[in-house]
Amino acid sequence: MLKRIQGFMKSIWPEFHNHKQNVHLDSFYTFTDYWYLWTMSIFILAVTALSPLCIQTFIHHQLIQKSANTEAILSAERLTSNAKRSIAFFMKERMDALIFTVNEMGYTKLTDNDKLAEILKNLKLGFGGLSDLSVIDEDGSMVSYAGQFKLEGKNYKCQPWFLHSLKKKYFISEVFTGYRDVPHIIIAVKSIKPDKSIFILRATLDTERLMKTLNSYKTNDYTDIFLINHNGALQTPSTNYGDVFKQTNLEISTYPTNTKVNMKSFQGIPVILGHSFISTDMVETPFILMVQKKKSGRMKTWVELYRKINWAMGISIVLIIIVISFASTFMINKLYHLEMAKAETMMQMEQSQQLASIGQLAAGVAHEINNPLAVINQTAGYLKDLYSFKDEPRNDVEIVDNIDSILDAVDRCGTITQQLLGFVRQFDIKIKKIRLQKIVSDVLSFHKKEAEYRGINVTVSIPDTIPDMETDSGKLQQILVNLINNAFQAVDEGCCLDIIGSQIDTKTIQLVIEDTGCGIPEENLKKIHEPFFSTKHDRMGTGLGLSITYGLVKKLGGNISVQSTEGVGTCFTITLPIKIQEGKLA
Amino acid sequence: MKQIDILIIDDEKKFAVMLAKRIELRGCTSRVCYDGRSALQWIKENRDPLDLILLDLQLPDLYGTKVLTEIKKIDPSIPVVILTGHGTEQDRKECEKLGAYMFMHKPPQIDEIITIIKQIKEQGAN
Numbered sequence: 228m229l230k231r232i233q234g235f236m237k238s239i240w241p242e243f244h245n246h247k248q249n250v251h252l253d254s255f256y257t258f259t260d261y262w263y264l265w266t267m268s269i270f271i272l273a274v275t276a277l278s279p280l281c282i283q284t285f286i287h288h289q290l291i292q293k294s295a296n297t298e299a300i301l302s303a304e305r306l307t308s309n310a311k312r313s314i315a316f317f318m319k320e321r322m323d324a325l326i327f328t329v330n331e332m333g334y335t336k337l338t339d340n341d342k343l344a345e346i347l348k349n350l351k352l353g354f355g356g357l358s359d360l361s362v363i364d365e366d367g368s369m370v371s372y373a374g375q376f377k378l379e380g381k382n383y384k385c386q387p388w389f390l391h392s393l394k395k396k397y398f399i400s401e402v403f404t405g406y407r408d409v410p411h412i413i414i415a416v417k418s419i420k421p422d423k424s425i426f427i428l429r430a431t432l433d434t435e436r437l438m439k440t441l442n443s444y445k446t447n448d449y450t451d452i453f454l455i456n457h458n459g460a461l462q463t464p465s466t467n468y469g470d471v472f473k474q475t476n477l478e479i480s481t482y483p484t485n486t487k488v489n490m491k492s493f494q495g496i497p498v499i500l501g502h503s504f505i506s507t508d509m510v511e512t513p514f515i516l517m518v519q520k521k522k523s524g525r526m527k528t529w530v531e532l533y534r535k536i537n538w539a540m541g542i543s544i545v546l547i548i549i550v551i552s553f554a555s556t557f558m559i560n561k562l563y564h565l566e567m568a569k570a571e572t573m574m575q576m577e578q579s580q581q582l583a584s585i586g587q588l589a590a591g592v593a594h595e596i597n598n599p600l601a602v603i604n605q606t607a608g609y610l611k612d613l614y615s616f617k618d619e620p621r622n623d624v625e626i627v628d629n630i631d632s633i634l635d636a637v638d639r640c641g642t643i644t645q646q647l648l649g650f651v652r653q654f655d656i657k658i659k660k661i662r663l664q665k666i667v668s669d670v671l672s673f674h675k676k677e678a679e680y681r682g683i684n685v686t687v688s689i690p691d692t693i694p695d696m697e698t699d700s701g702k703l704q705q706i707l708v709n710l711i712n713n714a715f716q717a718v719d720e721g722c723c724l725d726i727i728g729s730q731i732d733t734k735t736i737q738l739v740i741e742d743t744g745c746g747i748p749e750e751n752l753k754k755i756h757e758p759f760f761s762t763k764h765d766r767m768g769t770g771l772g773l774s775i776t777y778g779l780v781k782k783l784g785g786n787i788s789v790q791s792t793e794g795v796g797t798c799f800t801i802t803l804p805i806k807i808q809e810g811k812l813a
Numbered sequence: 814m815k816q817i818d819i820l821i822i823d824d825e826k827k828f829a830v831m832l833a834k835r836i837e838l839r840g841c842t843s844r845v846c847y848d849g850r851s852a853l854q855w856i857k858e859n860r861d862p863l864d865l866i867l868l869d870l871q872l873p874d875l876y877g878t879k880v881l882t883e884i885k886k887i888d889p890s891i892p893v894v895i896l897t898g899h900g901t902e903q904d905r906k907e908c909e910k911l912g913a914y915m916f917m918h919k920p921p922q923i924d925e926i927i928t929i930i931k932q933i934k935e936q937g938a939n
Contacts, residue, residue: 594898594899595898597898597899597918597919597920598825598828598898598919600898600919600920601825601828601898601919601920601921602825602827602828602831603920604920604921605827605828605831605832605835605920605923606827606831608831608835608923609831609834609835612834612835612838616838616839637920638922641918641920644918645918
C-alpha cells in the first residue's frame with residue numbers, strides 16, 4: 228500500500244525536484260526553471276479544462292434557481308387562487324342563503340323571534356358558520372333577534388356596517404367586535420317591507436369557521452394564509468404578522484381581478500407573497516386573501532439537486548487536476564530526461580572535442596620533437612660508440628654513464644611522444660573477433676611476476692557464457708593495460724585486484740576492474756579523464772593514460788565510469804558493445 | 814661474404830651522418846642521401862644491389878611514399894624500412910601497401926636497426 232502511494236506520488240511529483248547540481252553539466256541545460264514550466268503547464272491546462280465546467284455549473288445553478296422560483300410562484304399562485312375561490316364560495320353560499328331566506332319568508336315572518344330562531348337553526352344545519360340572525364329597521368333599531376347574545380333592543384344607526392348596508396343591496400362587513408365584543412363578520416341583505424320601507428336581515432358569521440377553511444390550505448409550516456382588509460389590518464390571525472386587527476405593512480398596490488404573486492423579503496428571509504381580492508358576483512368583500520410562503524420550504528428538492536451538482540463538480544475538478552498533474556509531470560519528466568541526456572551528450576562531445584584538439588596539438592608537438600630527439604639520440608649514441616667501439620676502448624665510466632643518462636632521457640621523451648601519437652592514432656580501428664578471457668589473461672600475464680612479488684591477490688571472474696566480441700583487440704588491450712597498470716600502481720602489498728566480466732544484455736558486456744588501493748580523492752575524480760592530469764609526478768606519469776583509455780572506450784562504442792573512495796579503493800566499470808557497429812563510429 | 818650495404822635517406826643531416834657512422838661501427842657499409850631525387854639517382858647508378866634502405870617520409874623534394882614507389886620500380890627486392898618522426902596511421906597503411914619492410918618511429922634505437930639488419934641478413938642467407 229505504502230509503495231503504491233509512493234509510486235503515485237512519484238508519478239505526480241516531477242523528478243526535477245530531486246535534481247542534483249553538477250557544475251560540469253549546468254552550462255549545457257537549456258531549461259532551468261522546471262518549477263515554472265511545471266506549474267504553468269498545470270495552471271494553463273487546469274484553467275482550460277475547468278473553465279467550461281465552472282461556467283456550465285454556474286449556468287446550471289442559474290437554471291435551477293430560475294426553475295425553483297417559477298415553480299414556487301406557480302404553486303403559490305395555485306394555492307392563493309384555490310383558497311380565494313374557497314373563501315369566496317364560503318361568503319357567497321351564506322349570502323345566497325340569506326337572500327333566499329328574505330325572499331322566502333318576507334318581513335312578517337322574519338320579525339317573529341321564534342320563526343327567526345327556527346330559520347337560524349335550519350341555516351346552521353344546512354350551512355353552518357352562522358352565529359345569529361337579526362332583522363333591523365331602517366332607523367337602526369333591532370326588530371327581531373335569534374342567537375346566543377343578548378342584543379335585543381340595540382340600535383345600530385351609528386354603526387358603520389349599518390350605514391353601508393343601507394347604501395347597498397348586499398353587504399359583507401370587515402371583522403369587528405361590535406356590541407358583543409367578539410370578532411365577527413356581518414352579512415346583510417337589504418329588503419323592502421310590505422309598506423315599502425326598508426329593513427335589513429343581518430347574519431353574523433362565525434370567524435372560527437372561516438379560519439378553519441383557511442387553515443385547511445395550510446399544508447405546512449412554511450405557509451401562512453390569512454385575510455386582511457383594504458387598509459392592511461389583519462382579519463384572521465397570521466403566524467407571521469400577529470393576531471386579528473393588528474395593522475400590517477403589506478402593500479397591496481392595485482385591485483387585481485386575478486391572483487397576483489410576488490417575490491418579497493420578510494424579516495430578511497425570501498418569501499413568496501400571493502394576494503387576491505375576495506369578491507362574489509353579487510357583492511364585493513373587504514377582504515384580501517394573503518398567502519405568504521417561505522421560499523426555503525419549496526427549495527428542499529432543489530437544494531438536493533444543488534448538492535449533487537456541486538459534488539459532481541468537485542469530483543470532476545479533483546479528477547481533472549489529478550489527470551492534468553499526471554500529464555504535466557509525465558511531460559516535464561520526459562523533457563527533464565531529454566535535457567539531462569542532451570547535457571550529458573554535449574558534455575561528452577565537448578570532452579571528446581577537447582581531447583581531439585589536444586590530441587592534434589600533442590601530435591604536432593610530438594612530430595616536431597621527434598626529429599631533434601633522433602639527432603640527440605644518434606649523437607649521444609655515437610659518442611657512446613666512440614668510447615666503446617674504437618680500437619682502444621676508453622673505458623671512462625663517468626662519461627659512458629652520463630651518455631646513458633642522455634639516452635635514457637631521450638627514451639623517456641620518445642615514450643611520451645609515442646603516447647601522444649597514440650592519442651591521435653586511437654581514431655582508427657581494426658575489428659577482429661576476440662575472446663574477452665584471453666585478452667584479460669594476456670594483459671595480466673605481463674603483471675604475473677609483479678603480482679607474485681608484491682603479494683597482490685588478482686582474481687579474474689569472467690563466465691564462459693560471455694560470447695566472443697567483435698571489436699578492436701589492440702584498443703581493448705590498451706584499455707586493459709592502462710587500467711590494470713593504474714590499479715597495480717594504486718595498490719599496496721597484500722591488496723586485492725578483481726576483474727569481473729558479465730553480460731548485461733544481448734548486445735552489451737560489462738567489465739569491472741576493482742582494486743582495494745589508495746583510491747582517488749573526490750576533487751580529482753572529475754579530472755582523471757583530462758589529458759595531462761597526473762598525480763604520479765614522482766613515478767613519471769604522463770597524465771595521458773586515462774584520457775587515452777577514455778577516448779578508446781568511447782571509440783569502441785562503450786562507456787566508462789569510476790567510483791572511488793579515498794583509502795578504500797577504486798572501481799572502474801566499462802561497458803562495451805559485443806559487436807562494434809562501424810556506422811556509429813565517428 | 815659481402816658486407817651489408819645500407820642507404821640512409823634523411824634530410825636531417827646530423828642524424829643521417831651519426832646513424833651512418835654508428836651502423837658502420839657495427840660492421841656495415843652505409844651511404845647517406847639528403848633528398849629523394851639524389852637517392853633515386855644513386856640507386857639507379859649503383860651496380861651493387863643495396864641490402865637495406867632507411868627512408869624518412871618528410872624529404873625536401875619528394876614525399877617518402879613517392880620515393881618508396883620509385884625505389885620499388887627500380888628494384889622491388891630491396892627492403893625499405895620507413896623511419897619517420899611524422900608518420901600517421903594513414904602513412905603506415907600506405908607504406909605497407911607499397912611494400913615497405915617495416916615502419917619505425919624516430920628516435921630509433923640502434924639495437925632495433927641492428928636486429929632488422931640481422932633479420933635481413935638471415936633471410937638473404939636463406
